[in-house]
Amino acid sequence: MTIPHPASPGPTPADPASPDASDTTVHTPDPRRNRRNRRAQTGQWRSLLPSTDDYALLRSTWRGDITAGITVGIVALPLALAFGVSSGVGAEAGLITAIVAGLIAAIFGGSNVQVSGPTGAMVVVLAPIVMAHGVAAVALVSLMAGVIVLLAGVFKLGRTVSFIPWPVIEGFTLGIGVIIFMQQVPAAVGYAGSLPPNTVAAAWHALTHATWPEGFLPLAVVAAVIIVMLLLGRFAPKAPASFLAIIVVTVAVLVLRLPVADIGEIPRSLPAPTLPEINPELVGALVGPAFAVAALAAIESLLSARVAASMADTGPYHADRELVGQGLASIGAGFFGGMPATGAIARTSVNVRSGGRTRVSAIVHALVLLAVVYLAAGVVSVIPLAALSGVLMVTAGRMVNLEVASRVLRSTRSDGVVFVITAIITITVDLVVAVGIGIAAAAFFILRRMSLDTGLFRETLPGRAMPGDERIALFRIEGSLFFGAAERILDQILEHKATNDIDVVILRLSQIQMIDATGANQLTELVTSLERRGVTVIIKGVRKEHIHVLGVLGAIRSLRDPNHLVDDLDTAVTHARSHVTGVSGESVSR
The missing domain is CATH 3.30.750.24 (STAS domain)
Incomplete structure (x- = not known):
């Protein structure tokens, strides 16, 4: 049989498939099909909105959710303050973001256990914006980036994260774990001076410039927290290990009157929501940074949600809804003078490890921070920073899964190279850059393999x-x-x-x-x-x-x-x- 040549004539008029063919049949719309299509479209939109199914497991998990929410709230407090200060917008902006964005993302996001708020990766992007355009520009960037992320979810772009290869995901996760661990080094040795922007350099600087032997005291606090958490994890796995470890160590520090740094004074109120000043010239200048912030927020949130879904049996995450939730969270934070939010893998990991199984834990985390602002600022202020560093070091250690790393490295040479490259760049350069280079490296090896297979x-x-x-x-x-x-x-x-x-x-x-x-x-x-x-x-x-x-x-x-x-x-x-x-x-x- 000869395949028709493209230059050959198309269907004849007698051909029913031809648009010129005579067709006297009257086609009437099928009302049942139209109703089915409308129901399908309505169902797609509803999937992006909260529903009662989000809380189906709450009857059996509410105790663990509340405990995890309280633990995450305590752990998130110093991080929120620190990220706000590091980005240049102030501690209050970091705390506002953790409360407002954390609550909105918990309700509208697509993950059952994701905890959102300010993150270290976002600080890297925001600091140059503050230097170039001032503090007021951050709230506007938060609104603009939030709208971009929201539209990405509405237009069903969330599943693009599925194109990120597994070795890249594992390399990113390992790199994040190492970063979280190294971020705790300054507090663990009691160093309070200025630090380089790079995490590795900051950890080394803190170790080499700390005051010794005074630095051994906060190290002892960290060690005590780690020991308590490991013992509870072994002999009482269902107990909120991080929360109990913080209580035990804090009480011990207060009783013994040990001279270690604590959280210190925190803001005692939230500002009223206001629309940031919209200057057309400033908006034009911030379009590029807003897209960069949006890309970071989307990638980090989706990767965090994907990692969280693999950490425990908490149900799958809805990628498009997660973008909708994160977009609304950044918009809300912008109205309150906060900063752009993302899913925070560190806090999400603490949430899962502490027993969080539904989005109630993330909601409780935001409410705990809100209660801290208005009711318990003085009590929480005495928690040693080194104790929180110990909690995050344990969390980071659990994220660095050596068995998974070994499997990736032993799978294929190309996957091992991609894994190592992604992890190294995540640690030394930037998260978004690491994911981009990891994907590019994986694509190169795939194309090379396809070329050799041809x-x-x-x-x-x-x-x-x-x-x-x-x-x-x-x-x-x-x-x-x-x-x-x-x-x-x-x-x-x-x-x-x-x-x-x-x-x-x-x-x-x-x-x-x-x-x-x-x-x-x-x-x-x-x-x-x-x-x-x-x-x-x-x-x-x-x-x-x-x-x-x-x-x-x-x-x-x-x-x-x-x-x-x-x-x-x-x-x-x-x-x-x-x-x-x-x-x-x-x-x-x-």
Whole structure:
């Protein structure tokens, strides 16, 4: 059977498929189908909104959720204050973000255990904005980035995170764990001076510039917290280990009157919500930074939610709804003078490890911070910073899963390289940069593997050998004819022609899994070059899904005759032999 040539006439008027065909049938809309479509669209929108299903497990998990929420709230307090100060907008902005954004994201987000708020990764992006445009610009950036993330969720872009390979996810997670651990070093040794912006450099600076032997006292506090948590984890796994460890160590520090740094004074009220001043010139200047902040918020939140979903049986996360929730959270924080929010893997990990199983724990975390602002600022202020550092060090240690790392490294060499590259860049450079480079490295290795898997094979003609067969070359191409392999494969055919007296080339394309524009264009150039040299080209077995790209880019039109496009090998060979022996190819093919 001969495949129709693209230049051949289309459907005749008598063809029912033709738009010119006479059709007197009256098509009436099916009201039931319309109702089903409307219900489906309504269901898609409802999936982005909160529902009672979010709290289906609450009857059996509420104790653990409340305990986890309190623990996360205490752990989140110094982080919120520190991130606010580090970004340049002040401690109050960090606390506002943890409360407002944490509450909104918990209700509207797509993860059952995600805890949101200010993060260290966001500080890196916000600090230059503050330096360039002032503190007031951060609230406006929060609004702009929130709208961008919200629209990304509405337009169903959340599943793009599924394109991030597993080695990149694990490298990112390991890197985050190392960063969390190193971020606690200054408080663990009691260093309160200025620090370099890089986490690794900051940890080293704190160790080398701490006052010794005074630094051993906060280290002892950290060690005590770690020991209590490990003992509780071994002998009382259901107990809120981090919360109890903080209580025990704080009481001990107060009783013994140990001179260690504590949380200190915190704000005692929240400001009224106001719309940030919108200056068209400032808005224009902040468009680029807003997209960078939005990209970071989306990537970090989705990766955090994905990691959290794998840490415990808390149900899957809804990626698009998570973006909607994070977008609304940043918008809400902006109205209160806060900063952009993301899902926080450190706090989310504490939440899961402490027993949080529904979004109630994240809601409680926000309410705890709100209660701290208005009711218990003085009580919480005496908690040693070193005690919180111990909690996060244990959490970070649990995130660095050596068994998983070993499996990745032993899987394939390319996956191991991607894993190591992502982890190193996460630790030393930036989270978003690490994910981008990790994906690029993974794509490079995949394309390289696809290129190597694409091969060219010279085959003997089927059936009994006939005179002139030596002047016919039958090539089978397998794999993917794409930009990474097309030139190499097709050059091999031309080189083969240069060393052999060949009059007809048959190209078997039925084993090609994918053809991109580059591959189709290279094939067009090959056919044109061979035909120009007097070599007849016959293409056999083009798949239906490849007809379009080959037709658009001229590979089929470049054939000498429409009958040189066939889908049967015997037909192709018979036609090729007719050219060699001088018999009319057209009569034979028929």
